[in-house]
Every structure is written in structure tokens, then in C-alpha cells.
Amino acid sequence: MIWRVEVKHKPGVFDPHGGSIRKDIVDSGLSGITRVDVVDVYHIDGALSQQEIGNVSRRLLADPVTQEYAIVQAEGFKEPPAASAIHLIEIAHHPGVMDPVEASTLKGIQDLGFKNVSAVRTAKKYCFHGNVSGRAIENIVGKILCNKLIQHVVKHPVVWKSPAPKADGPVNVVVVDLLKASEKQLKGISQQGQLFLNLNEMKTIQAHFRKMGRNPTDCELETLAQTWSEHCYHKTFRGTIRYRSNNNGKAQSRLIRNLLKSTIMKATNEINKPWCVSVFHDNAGIVKFDKDHHVCFKVETHNHPSALEPFGGANTGIGGVLRDILGTGLGAKPICCTDVFCFAPPDLPQSKLPAGTLHPKRIMKGVVSGVRDYGNKMGIPTINGAILFDEQFVGNPLVYCGSVGLIPNNQVNKRVSAGDLIVVAGGKTGRDGIHGATFSSGELTDESEVVSSGAVQIGDPIQEKKVLDVLLKARDKGLYSAITDCGAGGLSSAVGEMGKELGARVQLDKVPLKYAGLSYTEIWISESQERMVFSVPSKNREAFLKVFAAESVEAMVIGEFRKTGRLELFDGDTQVCDVDMDFLHDGIPQITKQAVWAKPKLTNPRVPVPRDLNEKLVDVLSHYNVCSKEWVIRQYDHEVQGASVIKPLVGVGCDGPSDASVIAPKLGSVQGLAISNGINFRYGMIDPHWMAASCIDEAIRQIVAVGGDIERIAILDNFCWGNPDKPDRLGSLVRAAEACYQIAVGYHVPFISGKDSLYNEYTQGRKSRAIPGTILISAMGIIDDVTKTVTMDFKQAGNLIYCIGKTSDELGGSIYWDSYGLLGSSVPRVDPKLGRKIYATMFKAAQKGLVLSAHDCSEGGIAVALAEMAFSGGLGVTVHLDRVALGNKSISREDTILFSESNTRLLVEVEPRHQRSFEKLFQGLPIAPIGRVEETPEFIVYGLKNQVCVNTYIEDLKEAWQKPLRW
Amino acid sequence: MIRKPKIIVLRTAGTNCDGEMAFAFEKSGGEVDLVHVNQLLRGEVHLQDYHILAIPGGFTYGDDISSGRILANELNVKLGQQIGSFIADGKLMIGVCNGFQVMIKAGFLPGGLASASTPVSQTATLTFNDSGKFEDRWVHLKVEGKSVWTQGLDNNILYLPVAHAEGKFVTIDQDVLEWLKTNGQVAFRYCSSSGGEPHYPDNPNGSVENIAGITDKTGRILGLMPHPERHFLSLQHPSWTRQKHKGTFGDGARIFQNGVDYINNNLLSKTTVSV
Structure with a gap:
């Protein structure tokens, strides 16, 4: 019944x-x-x-x-x-x-x-x-x-029947006829199978199997496609690039072998910080935290799934990055998340929406709900992030999901031994998420919604929470020797990676399934969520399974690691895959990609001096990229686990925009960490070099603003770019990566992990729209005493306001010019030599208790930073623009000083009694006392001729800032 | 030998505020065990060995069907007798956020009201916020009633965070509401920062008569939506950087201390005498 x-x-x-x-x-x-x-x-x-x-x-x-x-x-x-x-x-x-x-x-x-x-x-x-x-x-x-x-x-009346049971009988092994295939047929096989393997790769596979004298099975071909996908192998960053550039008539051409090793990793090696424990090696970069623990940090992207199904895409994006943390070392405990999104403007007219895409407001709401659902249910606080808007992200939003984990310092090394059992635990395997890894390695088209819909995954955060709970118990009992997450490529990537040095034999019919009817290949490459793979010494088998069963988490032995050098898969008695591990991991053919960077022909606009700067300030504060994101932040539980010290919203009314967020993850201890993000795609449209440099500076600056020590900051890179097979896209990527090296070395701030998501293009018919190449720099600073950290809200009337750093005429890519619909060319630059001194001195000042509030100047410049500090503290200000320390050239316009986005600048509140010691500390560095915190809630700016050029109320500014996204 | 009050912080699939709840009780002088509900069901752990049963926040079983519902039934049906004798023994219970939702839906709160002979049933609920969404924000609370958990807090305004989507307190009818008030079972009400009449977001979810937390008739069982364990330390205050004098502990600490003190004074001292 x-x-x-x-x-x-x-x-x-x-x-x-x-x-x-x-x-x-x-x-x-x-x-x-x-x-x-x-x-x-x-x-x-x-x-x-x-x-x-x-x-x-x-x-x-x-x-x-x-x-x-x-x-x-x-x-x-x-x-x-x-x-x-x-x-x-x-x-x-x-x-x-x-x-x-x-x-x-x-x-x-x-x-x-x-x-x-x-x-x-x-x-x-x-x-x-x-x-x-x-x-x-x-x-x-x-x-x-x-x-x-x-x-x-549902069409009533429903015919009720149970899903068909799997037919018993011999397994039907599908063999792909590769040996005799022509080039055209090879291309066809790759395309029809959604393998996203290029002709060169297909030919290499063909040659390999010709040597063996047999055709591959579908499963073997799929395994190679997964492992060699851009998503899993990072062909672009690891490959060879012929780079040609033309910068102001200076032409050069170079061969770059392994972009990752010659830029990002090279910086880390040269900086050689003693507290870097494991970098570019495990799931996440690991640094020292205190005498017992390390922390690890990873940021992932989930752009393509979020474009098709925003809730599910973001949901599983969070689930995925959390599993990265769970799979770091022998398992870390996630202690916070940070998420950054880029969307098209939420008020984009329907007429501007390309076919097959969702409206940006719907994408945004779906993504925020997906993050909220997974993060809140897992009990991982989402402590901060950023949201940027631009029409160029229509059809291809960016969704970056980051997480930090805490791990005992004796649980960092994993080691698989021959004879260890392969155990899959957590969720069951279904047909969801087939071809996610290869799908994200191609461009989106107006047909992606139909063709790749199988790549959408379904999340179950409670399942992952259960896995987290038992995994840490099994870890602390020392019951397994290695762990990895089932992410892109599913079991094929997880087992393939763990068994790389040895070899593995897997019985696919043992994998617990959601429903009957999956083929062996589907089981092998499914990206069903909430699964982890363990290597368990056979003596621990019973104890391991008992820990999982005690809290109702399914765990199943599916095979063992063997010293054969081969990846062998079986469905019952039938072998369905037998691939050489060396070929799988090292057989990918090296190709040389072409990269070209030519400086775009841009000039600075002539913007008339505005009659009313009050109005312009309001425009800039209510720009989507600047305005309050409170509607989003409050939907995330940012305080679960009880560790938050500086929250994403601070100030007298708990609604001011904090710089970095700070947590003290070991309750009762003052040892903490700060997390921040630097991102600005608009600078990259002018010059990717200065975009990367500015993003590094911004990420560091935000941590310095809350009282962090530049000597203890580690950063992560995350490149989201267009199709790297197109030389102009790859050229700008190279230019950004090379800036990463220069600026990181200049600041002595190492990269500890990174990620790239390429092919962010939306193709409709013949027209292809690439996103603007966008780098996200995420930073983590270790803080020895969180009681010395600082928030950005003004504290007390009568205190002095200092502007630290030099202001130059750098409005290129600024929000101010964007508010006129203009870009310009004078992009902000970075001088790490000076910056390093400024940031080190800021840390000293905070340690001495001289800094009552500090805020970083970024989008919107001094004007926005000052307004935010004022209305967050519920206090007024009076400042004088003629006192601001300038760069090499003089500036004759108030709007330039107010809205220029020069890097390495902070506004700082100092009590008058500390004036002398503060100024002494900064001797020889560009700082200037530009004004005072006032009791009256007015915002008053004196211009270059000592005339009042801005005169308004902080409540009006706050309203302008809060209104746009108050949904 | 000095015995410490023993506290069980109950976990199951989806519990996620257990760590900070355990920390709060430990710092207050309790001895805490994090216990999975399966351990109680299998008889590996016995409720009778403990003095305080604490049900922390989270999304038990995903809050599927409705928040806290499945754990509520599990406790009622499978452990109802054990919990009944635990309460009859004069011991304490506290439920925060999802724990409060569980206790309400299991009928532990407000508890047998109309007549003592009626079996426990659900007479109130915590439903969707009027704002229609999950919200994490800090709220001000007025303390009422005579619960052991709120001793010494009578005239204070507490500042605690809420983080929920289903926190709007409503009773099944007006009578239940009147009973709660007459019996002094209302423990916390949302108020404005100065203690006055709250409007959204001061009352973050639209609870009737701004009720944020209630007790049973004895005052020994407390449930509340705001998180006292998230303002156990002064550094958890959202604007601690604005405060001139900050101690170690935050507004929520007294609640846990009261629980531990009550056990020390009423249950453990007697045992010690008899030994």
C-alpha cells in the first residue's frame, strides 16, 4: 500500500x-x-x-x-x-x-x-x-x-514501480576501436565521448595501445581523459609556452617551461619561510600555527556548474573545498570558509541576456543559497568574501570557494603502502556529476545546459558532516595511512592519484550505489558528492569500519594498493581496465602553447571637474562593487564554532565592512589567524601585471589593517581565465603570473597553494565571450595575540586620522571612472620595497596599541574608506586633502585625491596622546595627519584651496552604501 | 575526592555547536562528554550517570521535514523513559537553537501544562522567521522568570547572537501562552538595545510576545534560540574593540555557570554528605 x-x-x-x-x-x-x-x-x-x-x-x-x-x-x-x-x-x-x-x-x-x-x-x-x-x-x-x-x-495518475534491479549475467565490456581510427575519427571519439582530449593526446593514446596490440576499453579511455584533463592535470601551467610580448614598442619572445614552477613556486622557494610546512604538494598549503597545530588553506572554483545550476553548483563547490581540507595530510578540521563571486549586475535587462543563460540575479541568489545551505549545515563559519559585478560575467559567473583547516602537526604525512586496503566512505555513488572534470576543461556554450547537464552535482551537507565527525575520530586513532577526497574525476582521480607510486586493484561492483543500473565506467568516474577514499592497513580493517558504523556512516573496502605499477579495475570477475600508472600520470604529450601580450591601446579620459562632489561620493558608495553586502553576509553563519574575533560586520551597529576577518580557532587560546581576499578584474583589463600586483597588495593590506604581521602572511593564487589555447588569453595569464613572482618576492610573502580555472568563455554560435582574466589572491596571516587586533570603525571623537602611504594620480580601472562608464589607463602600481616597510611599521604600531582603528584604501579610494570608518563608528570627520602625502607628481584635483586607488594605503585612527610615538615610529615613511574624528555626524572634506568640497551627513552616506543590495 | 558535575553534550548527524557548548561547560567547572545519540541507544552510555543534558545547535538530520523534528521523535520514542526519570531526579536540561527546537518538538518544553496526567505533547513550535531567511545577528534579551539557569541575571540585558531560519516562537493557542506567563516560564524576551519594545531586527524572527527562550514549570529545563555559548568569552562580542574594560567572559557565561553551580549545590553536596 x-x-x-x-x-x-x-x-x-x-x-x-x-x-x-x-x-x-x-x-x-x-x-x-x-x-x-x-x-x-x-x-x-x-x-x-x-x-x-x-x-x-x-x-x-x-x-x-x-x-x-x-x-x-x-x-x-x-x-x-x-x-x-x-x-x-x-x-x-x-x-x-x-x-x-x-x-x-x-x-x-x-x-x-x-x-x-x-x-x-x-x-x-x-x-x-x-x-x-x-x-x-x-x-x-x-x-x-x-x-x-x-x-x-509529475503526471497523475502515477504508475508506481520500483527501479529495475541490475541484470545478472556477464559484464558487457565496451571496447573503443582506436587502433584503426583516422585522425578525423579520433577527434570524433573524443568529442562524442565528451573526453575533451585534443588530437595530439588522442594520437598518443592510440600509439600506446598500438604498442600493446589491443584497443582500449571505454573505462581506460575515460580514466586517461579524467587524469589528463586541464582540471586535474593543469596542462597550461605545467606545459611549455612560447611567450611574445609587446610593451610600449619593446618586443620580446621567450620560451617558458612550466609557468607554475618558474613563477609562483619559484617565489616560494626563494622566500623560503621556515613556517611553510607543505606547499604545492598536498590538497592545500600547510603552514605552522602554534606548538601543536598547523593550518592549511585552499581556494577552489566552481564556475561552470554554478552557471548551469547556481544552487547545486555553489553547494557542491563548498562541499568540494571542504573535502580538500578533510583530505589534507591525514585530515584537517575545517574552521572557516571564505567565498568570492563575480556576477553580471543584478539589474541587467533581460534583453542583454544571451540565449541559454540564467539571469544574474537568479544566479546570485542561487549561489548565495547554495553556500548558505552547505556551510551552515556543515557548521563551518563563512567568515568573509567579496562580490563583484560586471556585464562581462554574464553566462560565466565566477564562484571561488575557500576553506581553512586545523591539523595536529604530527598528522601531516600520508603514505600508502602495498597491501593497504582501498576504502570508500560517505555518500553512495550515483549517476550525478558524470564528466565534471572534463566539462570544466572546455568552454560553456548555449547548448551546455542540455549536453552537459549530467555534470551538475547534488549535495548533501549532513552526509559530509557525518564523514567529518568520524574521519577525525579514525585519524586520531591512527587507523589509516592516507586519505584523499573524491572530487573531479571521482574514484578515477582519487584512486589513480593515491596509487600513483604503487598500483591499485579495485573491485567496482563493491562500490555502494544509490541505485542499480550504473555501468562500471559510470561508477568509476561519477562525481557523486561526500565521498572520501582511505588507504587502510589491513590490520586496522575491523577497527576502521567500526568507527564509521558507530555513527551510521557507510564505509566499504573496494580494493587494495599493490606494487604492480598498474591500475586494474574489475566488475565481478571481468577486468575492465588495465592501465600502466606511469603512462597514466606521465604519458601526456607536451605541447607548446602560444601566448601573446600586447599592451591595449587605452588612454585616460578627460572627466570634467564635478560640480558636486557629495553626489559623486554617493555614486561611488552605491556602486555594486562597493556597497554593503550585508544581505548576503547575514545569511551565512559566520560565528558557528565560537571562534570569531573580528567578524565580517563590525562597528557600533554591527554593520560596517571589516577588512580581514580574524578567528581564534582553539577556544580559550589567543592564537589566531586572519583571512582576506584581493581581487580586481578591472585593473587586469588595463594590465594583468598590475592587477596581480594590486591584488597581492590588497590581500596583504587587509591583514595588516587588522593588526597582522607581514612576516607571517601566506598567499594563494587563483587564476580564472578564458581559453588558454587562444594566444591573447594565455599572454595575459603569463603576464599576471610573472607579476605574482615579482611582487611576492618583493614582499617576502610566499604562495602556499593555488588553482587555475581556464576556459571561462561563453560561446554562442560563432561568438565567444571570454571573462576578463581575473586573479584572486587569498591571504592568511597568523596572529600570535588576537587581543591586539584592530577593527575599522572610528572609536572616539577628537582622535587624529592619518593617511599612510602615497597617493598618486591612479584612477585607471577605478570605481570613480567606472561610475562614468570609463576605464582609463593609469592603473595603480605597487612598490613592494616601500610597502614592506609601511606594513612592518603598521604591525609595530598595532602591537604597541597605538592604532585604534585602521581601514584599507582600495576600491573608491580615501573617500570610501573614510566614509565607511565614519558611519561604522557612528562618528563624523573633518579632513584636509592638501595634507595627503602624494607620489612623485603633484595633483591638482580633489576628486583624484579622494577616489584614486593607489595601493599600499591605510587610514589610521590615533589618540592625540600617542601622536608623537606614532609619528616617530613612521619616521621616513609617507604618512600625514589629514584630519580628526568628530562628535557631530557630519562628513566634511576641505579641498586643495582649503575650501569645503564635501559636506554631508554620515547617515546619508550609509544609506547610499546600504541601499543597493538591501533585498 | 571532589566530584564535578557531569554534563552530556548530545550529538547526532548534523549537530554542529557541540564544541563550543562543551567548552562553555568545561570552563564553568563541569566534566563534559560529547556523546552521540547512537551511544545512548546502544546502551554504551547511560543518561543516569550525568547531571546535565545539553542539546546543542546545528541541523540535526538536516532539519529534514522540519527543524529538530527527527531527533525530537527519536528522543521521545526511544529514550523518553530515561529522559523522564532524568528530569524526575531533579537534574537539568538545556537546549540551544536546534536543541531548543528539538525540546519544543519533543514536548519537553513547555512540558505538561494543562494537567500533570496528560502525556507530553507538543503545544508550541518554532517556525520560519518572518524575514523568510536564515539570519545571523546579535540581539538584546531581557531576563524573566525564576529559572536556575538565569539566577542573578534578573535585571540584566544580555547580548547574544542568533543564527537560524526557524526561530519564530508560537504557541498552539492563547491558553498555552497565558499559562507560560502565569507560571513564569518565559525566560528570555527580545528587546531593543535600551531594553524597550523591539521591532525587527531586534526581534529577529517575529516570535509572539518577543519570546526568545522558555523553561518548564520547574525552571530546570531551559530552551532558547540565541546562543549563550557564542558569547562565553568577551572577545566573541562583535564590538569588543570599542569597549574600554573587557573581562574574560561574555554575557552567556553566567548561564553555564548557573547550571554547574546548581548541580554542585543541590545534587553533589548531598552525595558528598551521604558518602
Whole structure:
């Protein structure tokens, strides 16, 4: 017997789910829907009497205070005709696709003592009120409610059948005819199989199998495609590049062998910090924290999945980076997340939306919800981030997910030995996420939504939380010798990587499945979430499995590591893969990519001197890139684990934008760390060199602003670029990477980990739009005493305001010029020699307690920083622009001084009694006392001729800053 | 030998505020065990060996169906008797955020109201915030009632963070609400920073009569949406850098200290005498 239980809110009770769907409908440009009600539908299959199903509904499914329920027999159920102006749509998961709620409901029913229930299937019924066409409803279903990969619209009456059991019998091994294939056929095989292998690679594989005298199986070809994908192998950064540049008529041509080793890693080696424990080696970079612990930091991207399915993409992006942390060393405990996004503007007109893309507001809401859902449920605080907007990200948003982990310092080394068992633990394997690794190594097209929909993954954060809990227990008992996450490429990458030095034999039919019917290849490359792979010494087998079973986490022995040098896979008795490990990992053919960088022909605009600077200040503060992100920040739990010391929102009203966030992860200890991000794609449109340099400076500067020590800062690079097979894209990438080397060495700040996501282009027909090459620099500073950290809000009227650093005429790529729709060419530069002195001195000043508040000057320059400090502290200011320390050239315009985005500048609040000691500390460095904190809530700026040029109220500035994203 | 109050911080799939809850009780002088509900069910750990049962925040079982529902039923059905005798023994319980949702939905709070003979059933709930979304923000709270957990806090305004999507307190009818007030079972109400009438976001979720936390009739069982364990230390205050005089402890610390002190004074001292 199958019962159908419908649960809905009682009349008059607010239904937030329906409310938010209605908002999404409005956002998507459809009008006419006045209300949406959501009904939870449960189909319960089991031997339950009418009374018993009533009991289950009353005690489990419906809240007695706010909800009501109705029970009917599911078999033969047909929806009665709806009233006029009401549309009913029911959406359910495909048979075999597991909604986590179903497992929880089954458990809940069994807990009530009803053991004879075999299955629960959930669905959602939506009641749309309003006079709209059936076509409009279809549109809503397709664009907002239903992910076709995993869900469908239910047609009543439903024919109930259980998923077909896997047919017994011999395994049908698929062999790909490669030996005789022509070049054209090789290309075809790669394309049809979504392998994203180029012709050269296909030919290398063909030659390898010709030598063996046999054709590869589909599984062997897939394994090579996964391992050799740009996503897993980083062909561009590790390959050879012919680089030609033309900078102001100076032409040069060089051959770069391994861009990563010759720039990013080279800097780290030269800087050679003693506290770097493991860099560019494990899942995440590891540095020393205190006498017992290290910390590790990793930032990943999940751009393409987020473009197609924003919630799922961001959700699994967080899940993925957290597994990176879980898989670092012998397992680290995630202690915070930091996330950075780039979207097209949320008010982009529908007419500017390319075919096959989602509206940026919908992408943004989906991404934020995905982060909120995974991070909050896992109990990992999302402590800060950044959101940038530009039309160039339409169709290809950027979603960077970062996480930091804490690891005992004796748990850093993993070592797989022959005879160790291969254990997969956590979630079951399904068909979700097939071809994620290869998909992210190609461009998005207007058909990606259809062709690559299988690459969308489904997250279950509670499953991952369970894995986290037991994994740390097993780690502390020393029950396994190595661990890695199942990420891109699934088991194929995880096992292939762990068994690289030895060899591995896997029994694919042992892998726990979500549903029957997966082929051996699907099992092998599926990117189902929440899975970790362990290497377990056979003597620990029982103890290991017991720890996992104790908290109801599935763990299964699927094979063993063997000293054979081969990757051998079996489905039952049938061998389906036998690949040489050396060929798999080192057989990829080296090619030389062409890179060209030519300085773009840009000039500075002639912007008339504005009559009203008040108005311009308001414009800049309400620019999407500058304005408050409080709507987003509050949806993230940024305080779970109790470690937060400097929160993302600070100040008298807890709404000011903090620079770096600080946490003290070991409760009761003052040892802490600060996390920040530097990102500015607009500078890169002028010169990627100064973009990279500025982002490094900004990331460091934010940590210095909260009282961090530049000697203890480590950074991460994350390159999101267009198609590297196009020489102009690759040329700008090379230029940015080379700047990373120069500036990191100049600042003595090492890179400890990095990531690249290339092929960020959206192709529609013949037209290809690349995103602007965007580097994200994430920084982590170790802080020995968090009680000495500083926030950015003004503290006390009468205190002095210092501007530290030199202000130059550097409005190129600024928010100020962007507010006129202009770019310019005078991009901000970085002088690490001077910067290093300034930052070291700032640390000394903070340690001495001389700094009451400090804020970094970045987008929007001095004007924005000053306004933010004032309204966050609820205090006014008076400043004089003629006192600001300038660069080599004089500046004649107030707007330039106010809005120039010169690097290495901070505003600092100092008590008058400390004036002398503060100035003495900074002797020989460019600092200037530019004004005073005032009791009256006015914002007053005196210009170069000592005239009042800005005169407004801090509340008005705050309103301008808060309004744009106050949704 | 000095015995310390023994506290069980209960975990299950999706619990995530257990570490800071354990820290708060340990610092207050308790001896804390983090116990998975499976350990209680398998009989490896016995509730009777403890003095305080603490249910921390998180998303137990994903908050699937509704927040806290599945753990609430699990405790009620499978451990109801043990918990019943635990309460009858004069011991203490506290539930924060998801723990409060669990206690409400299990009927431990507000507890048998209308008549003592009625079996425990759910008479109130914590439903979706009026804002329609999860929000992490700090709130001001007024303390009422005579709970052992809030001793010495009567005239204080506490400042604690909330972080939830389902925290709006409502009762099944007006009678239950009146009963709660008459019996002094309201423990915390949201208020403005000066202690006055709150509006959103001072009352962050739209709870009726601004109720943020309640107790049972005895005052020994406390549940609240705000997180006292997240303001256990003064450095957790969102604007500690603005304060001239900051001690070690934050506004939430007193609640945990009260729990530990109560056990020391009422349950352990007696045992010591009899030994």
C-alpha cells in the first residue's frame, strides 16, 4: 500500500518557501502570479493502516501548531480539477535519485516503531494563484523549480514501480576501436565521448595501445581523459609556452617551461619561510600555527556548474573545498570558509541576456543559497568574501570557494603502502556529476545546459558532516595511512592519484550505489558528492569500519594498493581496465602553447571637474562593487564554532565592512589567524601585471589593517581565465603570473597553494565571450595575540586620522571612472620595497596599541574608506586633502585625491596622546595627519584651496552604501 | 575526592555547536562528554550517570521535514523513559537553537501544562522567521522568570547572537501562552538595545510576545534560540574593540555557570554528605 500525505501551512501561517518562489518569479520578469503555496508531498510505501499513517502524519510529517495534512491512497490518485486562476504543478525526483529528506523520513517513521515501511518518495506541489498562461507556468517550472537532470513534473495518475534491479549475467565490456581510427575519427571519439582530449593526446593514446596490440576499453579511455584533463592535470601551467610580448614598442619572445614552477613556486622557494610546512604538494598549503597545530588553506572554483545550476553548483563547490581540507595530510578540521563571486549586475535587462543563460540575479541568489545551505549545515563559519559585478560575467559567473583547516602537526604525512586496503566512505555513488572534470576543461556554450547537464552535482551537507565527525575520530586513532577526497574525476582521480607510486586493484561492483543500473565506467568516474577514499592497513580493517558504523556512516573496502605499477579495475570477475600508472600520470604529450601580450591601446579620459562632489561620493558608495553586502553576509553563519574575533560586520551597529576577518580557532587560546581576499578584474583589463600586483597588495593590506604581521602572511593564487589555447588569453595569464613572482618576492610573502580555472568563455554560435582574466589572491596571516587586533570603525571623537602611504594620480580601472562608464589607463602600481616597510611599521604600531582603528584604501579610494570608518563608528570627520602625502607628481584635483586607488594605503585612527610615538615610529615613511574624528555626524572634506568640497551627513552616506543590495 | 558535575553534550548527524557548548561547560567547572545519540541507544552510555543534558545547535538530520523534528521523535520514542526519570531526579536540561527546537518538538518544553496526567505533547513550535531567511545577528534579551539557569541575571540585558531560519516562537493557542506567563516560564524576551519594545531586527524572527527562550514549570529545563555559548568569552562580542574594560567572559557565561553551580549545590553536596 502506498499512502500519499500532503502537508501544508494552516491558513494565515506565513509560508516563506512560497514567498521566495514568488520573488524569484518576479525577478525572472514574469508578472501575474499573486501568490504561491507550497505543499510537501510524501508517498509512503509500506504496510500501514489508515490509523497508523495518521499517526505518522500527526507526529512526524506535520507540525501540529502551524501545519495541516491530508491523507489519500496514492495508487490511482488524480488531482481534482483546480479552481480557476490556480495552477497546480507537482515536481518529484526521478526514480532512483535520492532526496536526503526521504532517508530522514524513513528513519523518522522507523523511530516511531513502524518497521514495515520500505520506501518514502517526496514531491513538492506548487499552487500558483494568478491569471497566467500555461506557457508561463511551464517557463517557471523550467527556469525556477525543476532541474531536469534530477527532477520531473509529475503526471497523475502515477504508475508506481520500483527501479529495475541490475541484470545478472556477464559484464558487457565496451571496447573503443582506436587502433584503426583516422585522425578525423579520433577527434570524433573524443568529442562524442565528451573526453575533451585534443588530437595530439588522442594520437598518443592510440600509439600506446598500438604498442600493446589491443584497443582500449571505454573505462581506460575515460580514466586517461579524467587524469589528463586541464582540471586535474593543469596542462597550461605545467606545459611549455612560447611567450611574445609587446610593451610600449619593446618586443620580446621567450620560451617558458612550466609557468607554475618558474613563477609562483619559484617565489616560494626563494622566500623560503621556515613556517611553510607543505606547499604545492598536498590538497592545500600547510603552514605552522602554534606548538601543536598547523593550518592549511585552499581556494577552489566552481564556475561552470554554478552557471548551469547556481544552487547545486555553489553547494557542491563548498562541499568540494571542504573535502580538500578533510583530505589534507591525514585530515584537517575545517574552521572557516571564505567565498568570492563575480556576477553580471543584478539589474541587467533581460534583453542583454544571451540565449541559454540564467539571469544574474537568479544566479546570485542561487549561489548565495547554495553556500548558505552547505556551510551552515556543515557548521563551518563563512567568515568573509567579496562580490563583484560586471556585464562581462554574464553566462560565466565566477564562484571561488575557500576553506581553512586545523591539523595536529604530527598528522601531516600520508603514505600508502602495498597491501593497504582501498576504502570508500560517505555518500553512495550515483549517476550525478558524470564528466565534471572534463566539462570544466572546455568552454560553456548555449547548448551546455542540455549536453552537459549530467555534470551538475547534488549535495548533501549532513552526509559530509557525518564523514567529518568520524574521519577525525579514525585519524586520531591512527587507523589509516592516507586519505584523499573524491572530487573531479571521482574514484578515477582519487584512486589513480593515491596509487600513483604503487598500483591499485579495485573491485567496482563493491562500490555502494544509490541505485542499480550504473555501468562500471559510470561508477568509476561519477562525481557523486561526500565521498572520501582511505588507504587502510589491513590490520586496522575491523577497527576502521567500526568507527564509521558507530555513527551510521557507510564505509566499504573496494580494493587494495599493490606494487604492480598498474591500475586494474574489475566488475565481478571481468577486468575492465588495465592501465600502466606511469603512462597514466606521465604519458601526456607536451605541447607548446602560444601566448601573446600586447599592451591595449587605452588612454585616460578627460572627466570634467564635478560640480558636486557629495553626489559623486554617493555614486561611488552605491556602486555594486562597493556597497554593503550585508544581505548576503547575514545569511551565512559566520560565528558557528565560537571562534570569531573580528567578524565580517563590525562597528557600533554591527554593520560596517571589516577588512580581514580574524578567528581564534582553539577556544580559550589567543592564537589566531586572519583571512582576506584581493581581487580586481578591472585593473587586469588595463594590465594583468598590475592587477596581480594590486591584488597581492590588497590581500596583504587587509591583514595588516587588522593588526597582522607581514612576516607571517601566506598567499594563494587563483587564476580564472578564458581559453588558454587562444594566444591573447594565455599572454595575459603569463603576464599576471610573472607579476605574482615579482611582487611576492618583493614582499617576502610566499604562495602556499593555488588553482587555475581556464576556459571561462561563453560561446554562442560563432561568438565567444571570454571573462576578463581575473586573479584572486587569498591571504592568511597568523596572529600570535588576537587581543591586539584592530577593527575599522572610528572609536572616539577628537582622535587624529592619518593617511599612510602615497597617493598618486591612479584612477585607471577605478570605481570613480567606472561610475562614468570609463576605464582609463593609469592603473595603480605597487612598490613592494616601500610597502614592506609601511606594513612592518603598521604591525609595530598595532602591537604597541597605538592604532585604534585602521581601514584599507582600495576600491573608491580615501573617500570610501573614510566614509565607511565614519558611519561604522557612528562618528563624523573633518579632513584636509592638501595634507595627503602624494607620489612623485603633484595633483591638482580633489576628486583624484579622494577616489584614486593607489595601493599600499591605510587610514589610521590615533589618540592625540600617542601622536608623537606614532609619528616617530613612521619616521621616513609617507604618512600625514589629514584630519580628526568628530562628535557631530557630519562628513566634511576641505579641498586643495582649503575650501569645503564635501559636506554631508554620515547617515546619508550609509544609506547610499546600504541601499543597493538591501533585498 | 571532589566530584564535578557531569554534563552530556548530545550529538547526532548534523549537530554542529557541540564544541563550543562543551567548552562553555568545561570552563564553568563541569566534566563534559560529547556523546552521540547512537551511544545512548546502544546502551554504551547511560543518561543516569550525568547531571546535565545539553542539546546543542546545528541541523540535526538536516532539519529534514522540519527543524529538530527527527531527533525530537527519536528522543521521545526511544529514550523518553530515561529522559523522564532524568528530569524526575531533579537534574537539568538545556537546549540551544536546534536543541531548543528539538525540546519544543519533543514536548519537553513547555512540558505538561494543562494537567500533570496528560502525556507530553507538543503545544508550541518554532517556525520560519518572518524575514523568510536564515539570519545571523546579535540581539538584546531581557531576563524573566525564576529559572536556575538565569539566577542573578534578573535585571540584566544580555547580548547574544542568533543564527537560524526557524526561530519564530508560537504557541498552539492563547491558553498555552497565558499559562507560560502565569507560571513564569518565559525566560528570555527580545528587546531593543535600551531594553524597550523591539521591532525587527531586534526581534529577529517575529516570535509572539518577543519570546526568545522558555523553561518548564520547574525552571530546570531551559530552551532558547540565541546562543549563550557564542558569547562565553568577551572577545566573541562583535564590538569588543570599542569597549574600554573587557573581562574574560561574555554575557552567556553566567548561564553555564548557573547550571554547574546548581548541580554542585543541590545534587553533589548531598552525595558528598551521604558518602
